[in-house]
Amino acid sequence: MSGLWELFKQELRAIFLLLIILVVGVAVWHSLFIFQLEIWRIEFTFILNLIPLVIYFCLMFYLGWKSFQREWENNTIYSLLLLPKFTGELLGVKLLFNFAIYFLFSLASLLLIYYFYEGIMLEGVALLPLDFELREVLVRGYLAYIVLGLKVYILTQFAYLFTKLFAEFRIFIGLSTFIISSYLVIWGGEILAPLFTWLPELLFSNSSSLYWQWISQDLARLTATLGLISVFFIGSSLLLRNLLEI
Amino acid sequence: MEAEKEIAVKVDKLRKKYYGDQVLKGVTLEIEAGKVTALVGPNGSGKSTALKVMAGLIRPSSGKVRALGKKPGRKLNNELAFFPEKNHLYNWMSIEKAITFFNRQYSNFDLDKAEGIMYFMNLDPRLKISNLSRGLLARVKMVLTLARRAPLLIMDEPLAGIDPQSRAKILKSLDNECQSGEKTIILSTHEVFEAEKLFNYVFFMEDGKVKIEGSADELRAQYQESIQDLAEEVFK
Numbered sequence: 001m002s003g004l005w006e007l008f009k010q011e012l013r014a015i016f017l018l019l020i021i022l023v024v025g026v027a028v029w030h031s032l033f034i035f036q037l038e039i040w041r042i043e044f045t046f047i048l049n050l051i052p053l054v055i056y057f058c059l060m061f062y063l064g065w066k067s068f069q070r071e072w073e074n075n076t077i078y079s080l081l082l083l084p085k086f087t088g089e090l091l092g093v094k095l096l097f098n099f100a101i102y103f104l105f106s107l108a109s110l111l112l113i114y115y116f117y118e119g120i121m122l123e124g125v126a127l128l129p130l131d132f133e134l135r136e137v138l139v140r141g142y143l144a145y146i147v148l149g150l151k152v153y154i155l156t157q158f159a160y161l162f163t164k165l166f167a168e169f170r171i172f173i174g175l176s177t178f179i180i181s182s183y184l185v186i187w188g189g190e191i192l193a194p195l196f197t198w199l200p201e202l203l204f205s206n207s208s209s210l211y212w213q214w215i216s217q218d219l220a221r222l223t224a225t226l227g228l229i230s231v232f233f234i235g236s237s238l239l240l241r242n243l244l245e246i
Numbered sequence: 247m248e249a250e251k252e253i254a255v256k257v258d259k260l261r262k263k264y265y266g267d268q269v270l271k272g273v274t275l276e277i278e279a280g281k282v283t284a285l286v287g288p289n290g291s292g293k294s295t296a297l298k299v300m301a302g303l304i305r306p307s308s309g310k311v312r313a314l315g316k317k318p319g320r321k322l323n324n325e326l327a328f329f330p331e332k333n334h335l336y337n338w339m340s341i342e343k344a345i346t347f348f349n350r351q352y353s354n355f356d357l358d359k360a361e362g363i364m365y366f367m368n369l370d371p372r373l374k375i376s377n378l379s380r381g382l383l384a385r386v387k388m389v390l391t392l393a394r395r396a397p398l399l400i401m402d403e404p405l406a407g408i409d410p411q412s413r414a415k416i417l418k419s420l421d422n423e424c425q426s427g428e429k430t431i432i433l434s435t436h437e438v439f440e441a442e443k444l445f446n447y448v449f450f451m452e453d454g455k456v457k458i459e460g461s462a463d464e465l466r467a468q469y470q471e472s473i474q475d476l477a478e479e480v481f482k
Contacts, residue, residue: 002350013338078334081303083351084324167265241319245304
């Protein structure tokens with residue numbers, strides 16, 4: 001375990017500066033607009049306070065891509081691949097660390113937004129054709145946000161590792177791989193969902209908008225999606241152990 | 247009657263193609279356990295690729311590799327200490343932290359031995375990896391490699407491009423390591439002159455193939471010249 005903990009610490013060290021910038025930047029951003037609550041229109045400051053959630057989401061693209069790119073750039077991939085560890089363990093440590101960042105930052109921002117904007121959110125939810133309370137909407141929306149972040153991280157990481165099989169056009173291949181694999185996860189989720197219909201209904205149903213349909217996935221579709229994301233995680237692990245070369 | 251040799255690494259008809267370039271063209275090597283084996287050859291001869299295949303860092307296009315009776319991979323990694331030519335250490339770490347990192351990763355890492363070699367190498371454990379010269383970095387990598395109680399050491403150009411003092415320290419450490427005869431050491435090098443006294447067996451490689459091979463003493467006797475001179479002649 002201490003070996004994996006050392007790798008976890010290494011992940012922290014690798015993006016330490018980015019984390020500091022993120023903490024300071026987000027704290028300043030939220031404070032700035034929360035202080036404007038009494039001055040600016042509340043809808044405007046509310047939207048501005050949502051921006052960090054978009055940033056965290058974009059960060060998952062960066063973290064997924066960089067997670068192994070920096071190991072290759074710094075030749076530390078030698079250290080990793082020579083360890084007596086499964087590649088799944090190496091990928092797991094990186095996933096755990098980066099996902100923890102995504103989860104903790106987004107949760108903190110969400111709680112902050114909920115605390116200051118409960119009123120406007122209540123009004124918004126009342127306009128939606130749903131019979132759910134605000135907290136329920138938030139929990140379910142957040143769950144979808146978390147799964148999306150996880151998907152983006154794992155697929156971006158897979159796309160990066162896949163590009164290492166080619167000598168040229170890596171950006172194009174990476175982008176194509178990400179788009180195709182994203183499509184496969186969405187499409188496959190739909191196809192495989194009936195296999196999990198024995199799971200209890202958890203989320204929204206009967207909603208018309210596309211966004212809400214996505215969020216309102218039932219547990220069957222969510223499970224199928226997570227299963228397909230796991231396939232790409234295993235794919236990355238196999239690429240790392242069997243196909244990639246230093 | 248000569249005792250049967252124990253083979254530590256066996257490479258059979260190894261071929262490797264990189265993006266269309268045939269880097270290894272059917273290399274066959276048998277490396278005896280407890281000896282120092284050198285792969286000697288010019289740049290691009292396939293030495294590093296062959297070593298990386300043995301360490302499991304590169305998959306062969308065809309051919310078979312067995313090291314200590316195992317396929318290269320996770321199970322072999324604990325019994326194999328690899329010295330890469332490049333700096334594979336995390337730059338933010340101090341030497342002390344790098345030693346701690348390796349100690350926690352490998353169950354056979356000998357911390358006392360690491361401290362002993364570090365002292366011999368005149369290394370200040372507080373120095374950061376990013377601030378080290380090439381020579382000092384090579385010394386640190388040597389500490390981390392030799393401190394493993396691994397039966398197989400693979401070293402890719404451990405002497406390349408470093409200062410004479412560092413080379414001397416590294417060669418002395420390697421010499422000490424060879425004395426026990428318990429470890430199999432495979433190294434690739436250009437610096438044949440200084441290192442050749444360590445060699446028990448030599449493979450001369452060129453253009454992805456083994457050109458000449460033999461025990462170092464036999465080659466010297468057969469060609470009536472040093473391994474260094476023989477290398478110059480073979481690769482001229």
